[in-house]
Structure formats: C-alpha cells, structure tokens
Amino acid sequence: MPEFILSLHQVHTFLGQHHILQGVSLQVPEGQALVLLGRNGAGKSTTLRTVMGLTPARSGHIVFNGGDISRARPFEIARAGIGFVPEDQAVLYTLTVEENFRLAMLEEDQASHDRQEAVFALFPDLKKFWKSKAGVLSGGQKQMLAIGRTMVNDHRLLLIDEPSKGLAPILVDQLAESLNQIKSRTTIVLVEQNFRMASRVGGDYYILDDGVVAHQGRMEELARDHQLKQKYLGIA
Ligand SMILES: Nc1ncnc2c1ncn2[C@@H]1O[C@H](COP(=O)(O)OP(=O)(O)O)[C@@H](O)[C@H]1O
Ligand SMILES: [Mg+2]
DSSP states (O other), X not given: OOSEEEEEEEEEXXXXXXXXXXXXXXXXXXXXXXXXXXXXXXXXHHHHHHHTTSSOOSEEEEEETTEEOTTOOHHHHHHHTEEEEOSXXXXXXXXXXXXXXXXXXXXXXXXXXXXXXXXXXXXXXXXXXXXXXXXXXXXXXXXXXXXXXXXXSOOSEEEEEOTTTXXXXXXXXXXXXXXXXXXXXXXXXXXXXOHHHHHHHOSEEEEEETTEEEEEEEHHHHHHOHHHIIIIIOOO
C-alpha cells in the first residue's frame, strides 16, 4: 500500500510561454479531503488539470496509487481511478439529468448502478429531476449533478474545483456535509476560495501562490492563523 494516494514531485507546467506551476510538490493521504487554497491565478486549477493530464507537466513526477501517471493521457488517468469535477459545472443543459449520468459512466454494471443509488441518497434532488433537462436545475443542483455523475464511477480519488462558487451559504453548508460523507469512501482534493467550506471539509491544506506551494499544514491550524490567512487569502 502506498503511503499517499497521490503525490506530486517538483511539477512544472507551462501554458503557452507562461511558466505556471514552478515546482509544485504535494502529498495526498488516503481517506481525507485535502484543500488547495490560494488567490485567483495562483495555479490551483492548473494543478488539478495537470494531474488529469489536460495540461501535462513538462517536468517532475505525478504518482497515483503507486504508479507514475506523469505522461499518461486524460482518459487513462480517469480509468486509473481519478475523477475530475472542473470549475463552472460543465453539465449538458439540453440533456436530461439521466443522460448526463449515462454519458459520464465509464462502464455500466451492477456496481455503477449501486453507486448511482448512493448518489441519490446523497443528493435526492437528482432523483427528483432525473427526467428533467439539466438546464432547468438551480446552480446548487447543477453542482450536485456535476459531482454526482462523476461519483458513479469507481474512483479512488476525486478532484473538485471550487464547487461552492456562486452558491448561497445554505447550499455551501449542504455541499460541505455531502463532501464529508463522500470522503469516508473516496479521497478528495478540493480547490476552494470559500474559507467556510474549506474549514468544514478540509484535513490537510496547501496554499499555492504564484505557482509554488507557499504553505502547508492542518486546516484547524490555519483557521486560527489570522496572519497567514490575511497574507495569502486576503481574509481578515
Ligand atoms: N490558457 C492560458 N494561457 C496562459 N495563461 C493562463 C491560461 N489559463 C490560465 N492562465 C494563467 O495561469 C495562472 C494560473 O491560473 P489558474 O490555475 O486558473 O489559477 P487559479 O485556479 O488558482 O485561480 C494565472 O496567472 C492565469 O492567468
Ligand atoms: Mg481556478
């Protein structure tokens, strides 16, 4: 058994000419939600996209579940067991909730249907709107669809990019509760700008700043460290 489900070692990523990730190293222990924090433009989304092979690392190593995935293609990485929920709820508005699920399923078998039932238990609205077009869902429900349809696959690890963005505070709390239930089965890497959400869900945290890891530790320590929050997150 590897000690960490995912680790990044000195990862460098370029977008065009721009050197975005400048030697990011981080370790994700299994069975918790690790939170990735930092200002806008710090490189949080690029880190998730680099793990998924969407913006591949130019150098460095990414190890998942004991295997090197640094040079793997996105579909190989998904099949290896990493689920990705990108920013901005990329659900298909003109398709029904059911069709969104069908498209997301990597394979359809009894186990995936059992997981679908578990998703209904977590997000009952998805069952309620099963035959409705995704376009009619509220922002919170779309976010639940984006997360829920990813969860029907047998992932060991879920990468979720700013799920609380644009949600009312009560929905943020509900989502935090759901992620806390998910993380007992599936390790999570959560990108968040919403500190309330991050502190409800997070175990370990990493703060990215200008493409490097500026700080790391336990979320409960960060919650008490007002200087650090002010410096990197702009929270008084
Ligand atoms: N397609 C792109 N080409 C060049 N630079 C980009 C592109 N997309 C994002 N960036 C830049 O990369 C940096 C990191 O972006 P991103 O990873 O999205 O940050 P975060 O998710 O932390 O807000 C930012 O400075 C952003 O302007
Ligand atoms: Mg981002």
